Amino acid sequence: MTLLQRLCAALLAVLTGTAAAAPYDPPYEVPAAVAADEAALRTLLPAGSRLIHGPLALPFGAHERGWLLAWRAPEPEAGVAVWYLAPRPGDAAHWRLLRLRDPEPADAFFDIELRAAFATGPEGARDLVLLERYTRAAPAGGERHDSARVLRRDGDGVRAVPELESLLDGVVDAAEARRRLAPAYARLLPTVKAELAAAFASLPVDVVDLTRLERLQRLQPGHPLYEVDDAANGYLALRGDGGRPGYVAALFRQADGGAVVAVQQRWPDAQRTRLLRRDGAGWNDLTAALLPGWRDSDDCTLPRRGLTVACADGRRWTWDGRSFQPLPPSTTKSSPRSPRSTS
Structure with missing residues (x-):
């Protein structure tokens, strides 16, 4: 069924007074204990609904685990709804619930079958695909159409x-x-050449809450959230938007040939800094080891040039190839809103 057909059916439903009632309104997030329990997940559904798919374990966006549930709503909604629950980055106690499809007014005119649901696309940038079949409810055996929804994570939605x-x-x-x-997914991801940009694209989602696609897109000059990607100095900065943080990252070479990536999430009035090193296919958080006594909320500026991290209260650290060593406090305190801030 084409979009125009759906819109026409929805308008007819409104004009004839047969539009579905307001859909069931679930919580925006659920406790992790509920998200880990298949039986508990079913309690999220409205009374009288019938589960037709799920819980299915499917990766989506930047998350490599999550649950998809599809269910048929009871009267008066009488349509198909699809939800996806994903872990909230940096918050082990809660999972976020995304509503991929709510019962729609046009559902009153069709029998809807969700034939398949699967995730596809590059790691860290997977889309969800829902294969649907629409059959006119009357007359029996009427027009049938097979279509699909391809859904991509975009910010918090x-x-x-x-x-x-x-x-x-x-x-x-x-x-x-x-x-x-x-073929479309083979050419989906933009390319980057700089070592730091490539590392930034592969950092864990609890450090950079963006899909791999979102990260690579923002690292392309001309993107509205692109600020700088200085490959020669191992430094990059991306702006934030819509209440979501911007990011600053800097590369510090280690004496053993490795490298530490310093990453900041920056909001207008706060920031969080982490120090990570690649360990095989994963990353280790070395913040506590390399910066003893560091508070990840300290308002500090990563250097675009040089090896010194400077904080708004005058404290400074310099990188010696193994760890950050404290320097005498600066007599001129740095501004919390420096030119490199992504606020």
């Missing part, structure tokens, strides 16, 4: 990807859907 959905019109199975999507 999701958005549809119409150019990929159009590739799946009439597709009825996941294998064929993956085959048609493969």
Whole structure:
């Protein structure tokens, strides 16, 4: 069913007074204990609903684990809803709930079947694909149409990807859907050449709460949130928007040939700094070892040039190839809103 057909059906439902009632309103987040329990997840659904898919363990966006639930709502909504629960970065106690589809007014005119749900795309930037079948409720055996929703994480929410959905019109199975999507995903991610930019793209999601695609897009000159990617000095900065933080990162070479990546999340009135080193395919947080007594909320500026971290209260540290060594406090305190701030 095309978008125009859905809009026409929804308008007709409103005009005839048959539009579905307001959908069930679940909590924005759920306790981690509930998210880890399949039986408890079912208690989130409204009374009388029927679970038709899930909980399915599917990765989405920057998250490599999460649950998808699809259910058929009871009367008067009588449509299909799809939710996805993902861990909240940096908050082990809660999971975030994303509403991918609510019962819609047009549902009253169709029997809707969710034929398949799967995740696809590069690691750290996976989309969710929902293969749907719409069959006119009356007369029996009426018009049928197979379509798809391709959903991509966008900030704290999701958005549809119409150019990929159009590739799946009439597709009825996941294998064929993956085959048609493969060429698009092969060229999805922009490239970066700088070592720090590549490292930034692979940092854990609890350090950089952006998908790999969002990170690489923001590292392209011309993007509205791009600020600087100084490969020669191992420094980058990205602006924040919509209440989400900006990021500053700097590379510090180690005497053993490795490197430490310093990353700041920056809000207008706060920041958080972490020091990490790659360990095989993962990352180790070395903040406490390299900066004893450091508070990750300290208002400090990472250097674009040189090796000295300077804080707003005058404290300074310099990198010696193994750790950061304290320097005598500066008599001129640095401004908390320095030119390199992404606030």
